[in-house]
Amino acid sequence: MTKSADQEDASPSSSFPMYVFEGPALVAIRTRTNDQPKYVDTRLPVWTWYDGGLAMTIDWAALQFSSELMAISKSFMAYVLEKYAPRTAQMFANSLQALSKTKIANSLLWDKSLLLIILEELKKSRHDLVGFRRFYRWAIDRGIQGFDLDTYLIIKDTKSARVDPYARIFLSQSGLELDEEIRLLRRIGRELSSNAWDELQFNIVLHLGFELAPRAIQFHSLDITDFEFVESADHEKYYTLWLPMAKKVGQRRPERRPRKITTRLGEKISRHVAEIQQRFGHDCEALFVSRRGKRLSVNEIGLGLKRELLEAGIEKPNQVSMLLRHHLGQGLADQGTPADMIAELLGHNSTVAARAYVTATPNIARIKEKALGKSPSYQRIMRSLLTGKVVQRRDTVPERAIRGVIDTQYIGDIGACALPVHTHCPYNPVYACYTCKKFHPFVDGRHEQVKEALQREAQRFIDMAEQAGDLIQNRPLAQHQTTILAVSATIERCRQHSEGPSDDV
Template identity: 80%
Template structure:
C-alpha cells in the first residue's frame, strides 16, 4: 500500500491505545429452556454455552490470533453472546476460526490491500463473510484502533459467491408422496405395548411433526407445562400445545404460541406425561426425555425421527423434521391456505417461504393444469392464445429460431417465429412468445427450462412486492403467472403431439 493510500484510509482511531477486553466475568446469554446454563464464564480460556442440548465452544488458545486481535475478538463474542441467539453467536465463532487460518491472523492492524485480498476467501462461504462483516462493524462502532468506517463500507459491498438466496425455498420444497403419507400414517397410528415408553415417545414426536411441523429445536424446547387440557361443560376434552417459536428476532426467551391439536394426539401426549412423571418424578420438566430423565438433545431427536421415518419406508437423505415441515406447508398451500396463515402456522418471520409453497409447489400447479385442462372454455382460450402448429426443430431454418434471456439465463431452442425473417418483433422474445399466434413451439423444445426460469423470476417479484407492501396489485406478477400457465399448456400440447406421432408410427 502506498503512503497516500495509507493516509486515505487513516482515521483518528489509529491513534487510540490497543484494545483490551475488560468485559463482565459472566455474560448472560439467550436460553431456550430453564435447565441449561444462562451465563458464559469469560475468565476461562474456553467459553462454553449450550443450545439444543449441544455444547458450543470457542477455544481462544487454539485460534492463533495476535494478542490484540484476540482481545478484540473476545469483546465481539461477549457482545454477540448477549445480543444474538446461541447458534448465531456460534456462526461468528466459525468466522473467527476461518480468520485465524488466514494471513490476517498473523499481524494487526491490517494493511488495506491485504485485507481486501483475503476477503476473496471469505466470499466462498456466506456465513464467514457475514460474520467477519459483523465483527468489523462492531469494532468500527466502538472506535477500536485498526478499524475504519470507509473500509467497512467496501467490505459491506462485497457479495458472497455462488449464493442464490431463493434456491433454498423456491421450487425446492419437498414433501411426501401419497403412498409415503399412507405408510407414515400407518406408522403413527400403530398400537404399541405400554412398556415400550421410549418407542411410544418416538412415535409421539413423529405424530407431532406430522401434525404441526415443528423444527427439532422446538421439540427439544417443549416442556410438560406447554401442554394444556381443557374440559368443557359437556365433558369434551380440548387439547392445546404452546409451541416455542424457533426463529423470532430480538427475543430473550422463545415466544410460545398456542396450537390446537387433534384429540388423538392430545390423548397420546397426556398418557406420555403420566408415564414420564411416574418414571422420573413430578419435578421432571421436559416433555421429551432420555433414559435418565434428561431433556432430549436435538441430535437425539433427529436420530429417533430418522429411525421412525425409515421404519415407515421413507428414507430421504438429510431430511427429517424439515421434510415434515415442507409436507405440512405444501399440503396447506394445495388446499388454498393463504401465505400469511401458512407463515403463522410454521412460525416463519416473513411470508417469503410460504409464498414459495403457494406459487411454486408442483402439486398446486398440477391441480390447476388438470382442472383447467378439462374445461372446454380453458381449451378454447388456450387455443386462441397459442399457435396451433407444433413443429420439428430440424424443419426450421436457424433464422426463425427464437432466443432470449429470462432471469439472467440465456434460453434458446424453444420454437420458431412465423414473422418474416427480417421483421422486428415489438414484444419481448420468449416472454411474449407463448401467448402469440406467430409462435411455433418445437415439439422437443426447452419449455421446462423456460417455465423454471419464469417461476424463479416470479418469486423475485413476490419478494420485492412483499417489501413494498403491494402483493395484491402487482401487474408484472400477474403477467408472469399467465405466461407460466401458457408455458405449462404448451408443454402438455407438445407431450400429446409426441405421443400421437409415436402412435401413428406404430
Template identity: 70%
Template sequence: MTKSADQEHVSPSSSFPAYVFNGPAQVAIRTRTNDQPRYVDTRLSVWTWYDGGLPLKIDWSTLNLSPALKEIAKGFVAYALGKYAPTTAFKASGVFARLAESDISTKFPWAQQELITTIKSWWGFRESIIFFRTFYRWALYRGFLGFDKVTYLALKEIKTKNLDPYARIFLSQSGLELDEEIRLLQHIDRHIQTDDWSELQFNIMLHLGFELGPRAIQFHSLDVADFEVIEIDDLEKYYTLWLPMAKKVGQRRPERRPRKITTQLGNKIAKHISEIQCRFGSGCTPLFVSLTGDRLTVIEIGAGIKHELREAGIDKPNQVTMLLRHHLGQGLADQGTPADVIAELLGHNSTVPAQAYVTATPNIARIKEKALGKSPAFQRIMRSLLTGEVVQRRDTTPEREVRGVIDTQYIGDIGACALPIHTHCPYNPVYACYTCKKFHPFADGRHEQVREALQRETQRFIDTAEHAGDLSHNRPLAQHQATILAVSATIERCQQHKKDDADDAV
C-alpha cells in the same frame, strides 16, 4: 474515580493504544429452556454455551490471532452472545477461526488491500463474509484503532455467493407423495406396547411433526407445562400445545403460541407425561427425555424421527423434521390457505417463505390438469387454444426460431414462429408464445427451463406486490400463472409426441 470495564493500554509492541477486554465476567445469553446455563463465563480461556442440548465453544487459546485482535474479538463475541440467539452467536464467533487460518491472522492492524483480498477468497462462505462485515462495523463504530470507514465501504462491495433460502421449496416438491403419506399415517396409528414408552415418545414426535410441523429445536424446547388439557365433562376433552417459536427476532425468551392438536395426539401425550413422571418424578420438566430423564438434544430428536420415517418406508436424504414441515406448508397452500395464515401456523417472521409454498409447484393446478386431461373434449380444447403443431428442430429454419429473455435469462431452442420471416410480432416473445397458434414448439425444446424461469420471476413479483399491498388483485401474477400452466401442457404434448414417434418407429 472508577475504572472502566473495558480498558486501554499502550502495547509494548506497537505505538497505538490497544483495546483490552475486561468484562463483563458473565454474559447473559438467550436461553430456550430453564434447565440450561444462562451465562457464559468470559474469564475462562474456553467460552461455552448451549443450544438444543449441544455445547457450543470457542477456545481462545488455540486461535492463532494477534493479541490485540484477540481482545477485540472477545468483545465482539460477548456482544453477539447478548444480542443474537445462541446458535447465531456461535456462527458469528466462527469467523475468528477462519481468520486464524488465514495469512493475515497475526498481521493486525491490516493493510487494506491484503484484508480485501483475504475476505474475497471466502466467496463460497457467505456467512463468514457477512459476520466479518458485522464485526468490522461493530469495531469501527466503537472507534477501535485499526478499523476505518474506507475499508468498511470496500468490504461492503465484496460479492457473496447468491443464496435463495426458499429455492428448494420453490423449484421442487419437498413434501410427501400420497402413498408416502398413507404409509406415514399407518405407522403413526400402529399399536405400541404399553411398556415401551421410548417408542411411544418418538411416535408422538412423528405425529406432532405431521400435525404442526415444528423444527427440531421446537421439539427440544417443549416442556410438560406446555401441554394443556381443557376438560368440559368426563367425555369431552380438548388439548392445546403451547409451541415455542424458534425464529422470532429480538426476543430474550421464546414466545409460545397455542396450537390445537387432535384428541388422538392429546391422549398420547397425556399418557406419555404420566409415564415419564412416574419414571423420573414430578420434577421432570422436559416433554421429551432420554433414558436417563435428561432433555433430548436436537441430534437425538432428529435421529429418532428419521428412524421412525424409515420404519414407515420413507427415506429421503437430509430431510427429517423439515420434510414434515415442508409437507404441512405445501399441503396448506394446496388447499388454498392464505400466505399469512401459513406464516402464522409455521411461525415465520414474514410471508415470503409461505409465498414460496403457494407458488412453488401448484398441486391444485396439476390435479385439475390431470383430471381434465383424461377428457377427450378438454384435450381438443387445449389443442385449439394453445400452440400450433409440435415440430422437430431439424425441420425449421433458424430465422423462424423463437428466442427471448425471462427473469434476466436468455432462452432459445424452444420452438418456431409461423409468422412470415422478419415480421414483427406485437407480443412479448416466449411469454406470449405458449398461448399462440402461430408458435410451433420443438418436441425436444427447453420448455422446462422456460417454466422454471417463469416460476422464479413470479416469486419476485409476489415479493414486490406483498410490499405494495397489492397481492390479491395482481394481473401480472394471474397472467404468469396462466402461462406456466400453458407451458406445462406443452411439455406434456411434447412428451406424448416423442412417445408416439417412438411407437411408430417400432
C-alpha cells in the same frame, strides 16, 4: 466491559493505545429452557455455552491472535453472547477462528491489498464473511482505534457466493409424495404396546411433526407445561400445544404461540405426560426425555425422527424435520393459503419462505400433470370430456385455425375449431379451447408454448393475489390450473397419436 490502557499518543511501533478486555466474569446468555446453563464464564481459557442440548465453545488458546486483537475479540464475543442467540454466537466464534488463520491475525495495521486477499478467502464461506463484517462494524461503533470506516466499506462491498436458502423450495419439490404420505400416516396410526415407551415417544414426535412441523430445536424446547387441554360441559376435550418459536429476533426467551392439535395426538401426549411423571416425578420439565429423564438434545430428536421416517419407507438425504416442514408449507400453499398465514404457522420471521412455497405451486401442478397424463383412466376422461379428435395441420383449412393471445404473447397453430367458419365463439380463444369438444388439436401444435404461457400468467396471478391477501378462493387461478391440466393431457394425446395408431375416432 473494555477500555484503552492509555489515551496518549502511542509510540511508532504501536500507533494506537493498547486495548484491554475488562468484561464481566459471567456473561448472561439467551436460554430456551430452564435446565441449561444461563451464563458463560469469561475467566476460563475455553468459553462454553449450550443450546439444544449441545455444547458450543471458543478456545482462545487455539486462536493465533496478537494480544490486542485477542482482547478485542473477547470483548466482541462477550457482546455477541449477550445479544444474539447461542447458535448465532457460535457462528461468530467460527468466523473469529477463520480470521485467526489468516495473515492479518497478528496485527491491527492491516494493509489494504492484504485485506483484499483475506476477504477473498473469507467470502468462500458466507458465515465467515458476515461474522468478520459484523465484528469490524462493532469495533467502529465503539471507537476502537485501528478500525476505520474506509476499510469497513471495502469489507461491506465484498459479497459472498451466497446461495439463496430457499432455492431448493423454488427449484424442486422436497415434500412427501402421495404414497409416502400414506405410509407415514400408517406409521403414525399403528398400534403400539404400552411397554414400548421409546417407540411411543417417537411416534408422538412423528405425529407432531406431521401436524405442526416444528424444527428440531422446538421439539427440544417443549415443556410439559406447554401442553394443555380444556374439557367442555359435554365432556369434549380440546388440546393445545404452546409451541416455542425458534427464530424470533431480539427475544431473550422464546415466545410461545398456541397451536391446536388433533384429539388423537392430544390423547397420546396426555398418556405420555402421565408416564413421564410416573417415571421421573413431577420435577421433570421436558416433554421429550431420555431413559434417564434428561431432555432430549436436537441430535437425539433428529436421529429418532429419521429412524421413524425410514421405518415408514421414506428416505430422502439430509432431510428430517425440514422434510415435514416443507411438506406442510407446500401443502398449505397448494390449498391457497396466503403467504402471511403460512409464515405464521411455520414460525418464520418473514414471508420469504412462504412466498417460495406459493411460487412452487405451478411445479406441483406439473408433477400432477405428468402423472395424470400417463394414466389410461385420465386419458379416457380427457377424450370424452375435453377436446375433439387429434388432427393433422395439413388436413385443416386455414379459416378454421385457432389463434389467440396468452400472457401478452401471440400464439397460433394449436388446432382447428369445428364451429362453422363464420360463427363467433362466445368464449376466449385458446383459454377455452382445451376444454371444448369443438377443438381439434394439431398433432404437432404448439401446445407446450400454450402451457408455458399459462403457467407464467398463473404465477403472475399468484403474486398479485398474495400481495392483496386474496389467494383463497381465487377463481382465475383455479381456472388456469384446470386449463393447464387439460393442455398437458392434450400434449400426451398428441404424443401417443404421433407414436402409433390413434383411438380418438
